[in-house]
Amino acid sequence: MELKKFVKIREEKFGAVIFDTLREKVFVTNETGKDILNLLKDGKQIEEIIDILKEKYEKNGDEIRIDVNKFISQLKENGIIT
Amino acid sequence: MELLHKIDFKDLKAPLFIAWQINSECNLGCLHCCEEAGHSMPDEMNKEEIFNVLEQIVDLKIPYVALSGGEPLLHPNFFEICEFLKDKTSIKVETNGEFIDERIAKKIANLKFRSVQISLDGATPFTHERLRLGGNWEKAVMACKLLIKEGVNTEIVFVPTKFNIQEIGQLIDMAYSLGVYGVYTGKIMRIGRAAQNWRMLCPSEQEYENFFAILNEKIKQYDGKMKIYYYPYDVIEELKYRLEYPAASLLIIPNGKVKLIGPLPFICGDLKKQKLIDVWENYKIGWQNPKVREFAKKVIEQPKLLAESNKWVEL
Ligand SMILES: C[S@@+](CC[C@H](N)C(=O)[O-])C[C@H]1O[C@@H](n2cnc3c(N)ncnc32)[C@H](O)[C@@H]1O
């Protein structure tokens, strides 16, 4: 999974802003969304992302898994990642 | 966590978009030019001042910058500016295309722009050149061809006037055969020289109706093949909207001053003297300034006042 070309991400105090500058569309997300995007940018796979977030947020794995999968499918639906 | 569209510009630490008119010099004298471009301003930013702003754009991680003018390719530091921003932000360049030959197209391809927008105001030389005084349609079309050949994301911008509005369908077909990424259009703005030539240029309601009908047809015809985008609002409707929802963007003019928005005369900062981040804060406050809100409301009632947009007022 990779960020589409010309998609830019900037950290903000609420999380992150995602700007698809090619299609001129802006999205925002919270802290966890920001973490997932950063991990995706580092080339991490879904399972690794889930493990890292489980530890960071001390949440149970199933909850995190649902959240991460949902977020990633939203990113795909909105053409932010391929 | 949710991926959301709603954004309040006041929550952002810096703008998301910079529209930068890097110069005022131009080789053309378009009848509709919103910038009244032609000669350089006496106090345009020098190279050092420009690079100071560029560094701030990169530090603040501003994701998207549009370089315009005047004619930006006439700026002596144009390529150095682009080189500096390359890979750090998405760059769009707005140009009349007349200085793009094979060598320049290759140079542009190496800069990996988000896109180059070429202004093409007609499907025929006569129409284009009637509006774009001193312009050369063949050169603008050639620029599209050369850029596309080099793999540059190329877009065409068309401004409708009484002279050319009926050519939109033909222009879109031509754009598709050239292989452009997209065609952009919207109502002509009543500012700058367009305000002076308004009666000669402004299409009638009927002409606009046909224009948008053709656009809607073409959008269907080229669905999935080529992007066709039109902004359906005129500058007054845009102003009404922006009073409620200002854009997360700054408009820099060649002397380093920053305008609140193109159609209003208000200046909210000076990048020769102030930091970009401070100008961003002034911009946020500027929209609440009673002087701005009252004048904007007057403009909405009397669109003739749009002719004042290039007579700057410092906030
Ligand atoms: C001011 S020009 C500067 C860049 C370059 N010289 C060019 O013409 O493309 C930027 C864009 O604004 C468009 N434009 C100029 N006057 C306008 C007006 N009154 N209303 C809407 N668009 C306008 C031009 O056609 C061009 O596409």
Ligand code: SF4
């Ligand atoms: S629209 Fe562009 S090419 Fe025409 S006069 Fe203005 S700056 Fe020059």
